[in-house]
Amino acid sequence: MALNSSFVSFDGGIQQLKDKDTSVIVPAILSTISGLGIGGNVLVLVVLIYVFTSRRASEANVMLANLSASDLLILSLCAPVRAVTYYRRTWTLGLMACRTTEWIQHSCLAVKSFTLLATSQARHNFSSGPDNPSNFQQKRVLMTVVIIWTVALVFPIPDIVFSRLKEERNISLCVSELPSYSHDVMHVFSKILPLGIYVLPIILSVVCHIRAIFHIKPITHVETFLPRQYECSLLYLSVIAMNALMMLPEWASWVWMRHSSGESCKPSAGLLIFAQVCVYLSSAFFPAILLTMHVPLRESLSDLCSLLACRGGKNRQKTEGNGNEMRTMAMKVLDERGCVPTLTITERHSDASCQTFPDLEHFWSERRNTTVAEDSDPLPWERLNQSTVEL
Template sequence: QQAALNSTFVSFDGGIQQLEGEDTRIIVPAILSTISGFGIGGNVLVLVVLIYAYVMLANLSATDLMILSVCAPLRTVTYYKRTWTLGLLACRTTEWIQHSCLAVKAFTLLATSQARHNVSSHPEEQSNFRQKNVVITLIIIWTVALVFPVPDTVFSRLKEEGNISLCVSELTSHSQDAMRVFSKMLPLGIYVLPIILSAVCHIRTIFLIKPSSHEESFLARQYENSLMYLSIITVNTLMMLPEWVSWVWMRHSSGESCKPPVGLLIFAQVCIYLSSAFFPAILLTMHVTLRESLSDLCSLLACRRDKHRLKLEGNGNEMHAVVMKVLDERGCVTIIERHSDASCQTLPDLEHFWSERRNTTVAEDIDPLPWERMNQSNIEL
């Protein structure tokens, strides 16, 4: 009780509480819900298409999915209720979960950037991450990311004021030094340093790429991927900047009058979820493989729908001729022939490679079905 009396308020956790005005109670939850809905749909689609061939991008998408499906709804409830109604455990872990997810994104981008730089620096020793190395890297990333923000659980506490509960970060006389160190180490460790190192790796990769006749396609793909990753890093940097500025400001302000404005705090939290929602849009814009995969998926689904509809209208040789004519007009007869109802186990994101694959041996570095060689294959970043 004495410690509680000597504690100093630092910030609200899990969303700003005790806001005044009906507009903030309705508008902010509506904005967060809309962002979460679009972001969850996009990241699920990206995750389904890329989970086998692009594991690190899939990990980024899974992390954004977790942010949008766990952290954003929790803050939506808080803004609507204006008080904390989710209990002690959620209060203790809300900031820790969000900071852990942000750390996973930063460390994944850093690991991928370093790996791609190594490949471009030594094209004669061209090798992608093997499956075992990817698994080990992801385990290390998630372990460090979960441990780094653990002090968040120490500073967060559930505070009772009359008949309402508030989730806050408070500073006691015994934790001042720890808070001072943590408030500097966290933004440096999961924001500033990973961004700088990742950007440097991709910029160096772009300048290291020197096209040659036998490696032109590979280096062109490396160049495009480096630009894509730089775009992801740039968007994350700009979107996370308000959050970390306000976070450091709250912990280094000398008095209540020096605290950041409420508008900045709300804007910073909205930007975090916008960053996660923009990730699928960036991939669709700059990742050629993803666009082609989604296009083939849509074509295959449309062909199957037309085939099923026409079969319901009649049968016999005449109807078969009508079906094939309609499908031929849509340009998808070959897709249907290769994917009959009885043998439709191949994912549709690689159909345009199949005609070459039937009669030739595909090199390992361009194999469109990498999961067929999981035990000995390399996984592209």
């Protein structure tokens, strides 16, 4: 421990676990959650991109894409770092990763909270009057997204300042240490951070959705408008509730670590691991809830699958059609010049590629451009109908 500094917590996962099972079980759990969550969020982004290309973009869809992107960053950048840390039981990712691992995770969590709040406000505005393409202002939505990411990246800057690497018993540890001169500042920061990116956004989001439910204006010529609006409001309330419950262990343990009086009062390692698993479960559950309960997005996914299936069917029909034409052409026994059929048939035939029987070459040259009487035809069976032939 450095002089005039106090240990606060491990960054990027606990690096001094004694139980050997945790070096296998915990990385396996984190890797499974990360893999499933990444696939789900990529699918959500693909469907939303399809919605945008179909000129059905809205402010709520842009916010959903931003929410899915933040979950994708959490699962692809933060979860693998903790999986490697629990497996190695030491810090092997360097100083830069040590200083930024907690900052990236808290920034992405802040983006999720602020995006849910912006989505709730967009839904409230939509309930007052149905949204249409003319109401969708790209500059305003883009400015909102930029502000969200800017505030989210600046808010947890102290995580970078107080993270450091230290050597202990020939292993590297990534920890947060609090200097003596910054106790007062960090005491205030440890209250402002969870309040600003966890408590207040959740409360305001719930209030916006409750107000949106009571301010929904029905449309007389659209019978399914009211049920879909209530379903969307229920969806967002479910996402907010899931996010609040899953983030509660993380923020409770984070505040507990910074306000405990001694080492004996700090949260256990099991609670810290459980809190980190809940964070990544929240990001993995989001695409499942969205694709299950969001009716317009589910319909867009169905349309996208149908479009891909139709394109695949057309390609197969085209391939089969080309194959049938080639087989039909190959079934001809002889052409008018007595050529031997080949399996490779092209539209352009050259005289050099046409093979003839030597014995019949003179015979066919005699018959070319001549009229043969029916009684002197050397091949009379060619003119007979197969059904009238008597054996």
